[in-house]
Amino acid sequence: MAEHLASIFGTEKDRVNCPFYFKIGACRHGDRCSRLHNRPTISPTILMANMYQNPLLNAPLGPDGLPIRVDPKAAQEHFEDFYEDVFEELAQHGELENLNVCDNFADHMVGNVYAKFRDEDAAARALQALQGRYYDGRQIIIEFSPVTDFREATCRQYEENTCNRGGYCNFMHLKPIGRELRRKLFGRYHRRDRDRDRERSRSPRRDRDRDRDRDRDRRRSRSRDRARGRSRSRERGGGGGGGGDRRARETSEERRARIASWNMERDDRDGGGGPGGPPGPPPYGGGGGGYNPW
Structure with a gap:
């Protein structure tokens, strides 16, 4: 149920x-x-009922008892001035997603102004700030509205210029504003969103560059460590390739014994160093210009 x-x-x-x-x-x-x-106690949308006074509907009567004709261009300029005034006042309290003004004639919709904010807190601030205020000498009647999706509230036939109910349609007929004014008012949010998106796109790029530099430094460090390892291995006389014929590092006693053996062999070749003969050269040079066993 x-x-x-x-x-x-x-x-x-x-x-x-x-x-x-x-x-x-x-x-x-x-x-x-x-x-x-069911009137909402909180909503991102506020309604200012019958706020816009359309000069086409409120034209004074002429001598013939008929409403005086109003220039449509002047009426549109009057509306856009009103729209900009309301937008700038509301924008002080938060980011606006929609600002719609009804062009309907029925009493419950004529001149209704709907403002939808990005968040409910901004709508609450705007409602509190405008409560009891006046615009053009008329008190503003303001409340939270349950409307959050204007696609469901708007007359699609009006948008296609096919609505046969005219201004007494029970769905919203929204008055349009010029492209330049829309770009001027709402463009500030689009630029802010683009800047925010650009900053987000830059952050991953910086992270990728930093990670790439870090990986390159690690590879270089590992290459240097391997090079040092090979160098130490050669110094120790280690292994394969061209280092296999090198002798292991000798101790001091082994070097002394080998040097003494070489000196005795040299003495035998030169005819000296035998019993009673002249002594051979000292094991670590001296006298004869420095002796190098290697």
Whole structure:
């Protein structure tokens, strides 16, 4: 049962909760609606009801009793000035993801301004700051809104210029702003995101460069250690290749005995050094210009 209720919550099949209030944050029946309007106590989206006063809808009457014609270009400039004012005021409290103004005519939607922040704390700060404030001489009526996905709240036929209900449609008809203004206002966040992404991409690159340098230093260190090992092995007379014919390091007594043997052989060849003959040369040189056994 609980899963079934959760699956139909906020839909037309839900006989308890109002689907229009859930999707749009407003209902044409208001407090007289037979279904519940579950007002959120916290949300990333705030609603400022009937805040924008469209000059096309509020034009004064002329002598003939008809509304005075308003230049559409001047009306768009008036709207974009309003949009920029609201954006800059709200942006002081946090990053905005959406700022939408309804172009509907029905009383429960006309001039509604929806502002969705990146996080709920920013929305709460904005609501507290604007509570009781005035704009253009009119008090701001502000509350948290359940709307978080404007794709579900927007009239798709209006976006395709095919809505036959006009301004009295029960889904949002959102007033567009110019490309330059959108780039000016929301572009600051896109630049910040690009800078953040660029910084993230730089960090792994620096880590890779540092790891590569560290590996290169390790390889060089291992190569030097192997070279020192081969050098010490040759000094000890170790092993294979061209070092196999080298003698092991002799002790002092062995060197003395061999030198004495060489001297006796030399004396025998020269005819000296026998019994009663002249002594041979000293074992470590001297006299005859320094003797080198090698």
